[in-house]
Amino acid sequence: MDLRAGDSWGMLACLCTVLWHLPAVPALNRTGDPGPGPSIQKTYDLTRYLEHQLRSLAGTYLNYLGPPFNEPDFNPPRLGAETLPRATVNLEVWRSLNDKLRLTQNYEAYSHLLCYLRGLNRQAATAELRRSLAHFCTSLQGLLGSIAGVMAALGYPLPQPLPGTEPIWSPGPAPSDFLQKMDDFWLLKELQTWLWRSAKDFNRLKKKMQPPAAAVTLHLEAHGF
């Protein structure tokens, strides 16, 4: 793995094999089941909930990092942070994603982000921060499970990590304090962007799966008119 200054999560203890081997979700009984609709809705709701949770977590964490990270107009150029899964995507590409790819990208992104977030948790200074981070990690784990459920319901295989691409821990020189904080900042930013994007991804999936709404037509019988 290419170790760059500031790319701290590449160096964090990250034996995340457990994430890649989530217990297999039993295939849904197809006869009479409501389809993937309810679980897509649940996943959508989860992203909104997580988005809300992240807002307060990020606020607390950025205050802990101190200025300039907690300043509202902090606008640094994005250097390093190459290994973070990027939510920003070309408009045409995003629109033309098929369902499988859309779901896979979400799943892989959150797997990585959860891994990095757990690394963050290990280093967090205050107990309160560790608690908030742990709580968020649990929710994020729930989201991953929910996405896995949707993929299983639709018959898509869960992405398996290719050999060699799993994030592994390699000890290296500790980056500077400022660069470390910069990495934390980008991690939170990317989480925020992904959650915002996922809401749109799942909303799009939700609409696609919906049967067309039946229109109720009322015929007025005019008596004697």
Place this chain on the structure above:
Amino acid sequence: MLNASTLALVLANLNGSRQQSGDNLVCHARDGSILAGSCLYVGLPPEKPFNISCWSKNMKDLTCRWTPGAHGETFLHTNYSLKYKLRWYGQDNTCEEHHAVGPHSCHIPKDLALFTPYEIWVEATNRLGSARSDVLTLDILDVVTTDPPPDVHVSRVGGLEDQLSVRWVSPPALKDFLFQAKYQIRYRVEDSVDWKVVDDVSNQTSCRLAGLKPGTVYFVQVRCNPFGIYGSKKAGIWSEWSHPTAASTPRSERPGPGGGACEPRGGEPSSGPVRRELKQFLGWLKKHAYCSNLSFRLYDQWRAWMQKSHKTRNQHRTRGSCPRADGVRREVLPDKL
């Protein structure tokens, strides 16, 4: 007039050059012959452009428009350049397709990204200096607009003299977006400039205008807003109005002491209790003369009223327009008169 030893001269308070080719400056000798000349370009450095507004048509591109500072009157050729940059990433880009929708506009057709905001600004440059607008930050998904609804049809509602039925089709591009559409209808009498607006027409493709003047030509337009893009609770940007469609309400055929068309107003002699009730109801209906604004309760009240007076034959029929309650869409279909 200058003396022979003058080597420099200051010309003050010149008016701006009227043409791009500049003004002629000519030095004459005392006898009128020309000694030398030059070309003078008199103008002002550009002022800060402002009021940048952008929109994405059907989530495919981005078009921006701005207002030049000082009404753009610099008297010199001034170059306006729309620049944009993806926040956090990327370098500055310059928009190439100028004059998309007027002199101070530009169109970005592709290579746009979602989920990270864009920073957009305008740089104005001429030979005397440059100026830069404030930076506008926006998300593509927040500035989406669409086409006006095609196929707008306006027709009479049987013989009802105060109603017209408007039908349209949802813009086809919306199908790809899975947005909810909101519509607005505006209508005016032929020789008037005052438009009446029917707001809040949600997700329907027809509407009944009520409370209109009989025997009158109306112009009707419809526009569309892609609301709630991918689950957001926000409105998009309204489309342009559709081409005006004209239709006329039927002439009033009610016989009455005054003769000719008359609207139910106070002061007319009553001709029966039902007629009076009907007039009262029509008067009430006129106050609520827009579709889908009648609450379901009122609609039921009206139905009850109708059943109460159904025994009395009356050549006037009244129908409510498309009421909605709790998201259930009901369409009232007119029976044949």
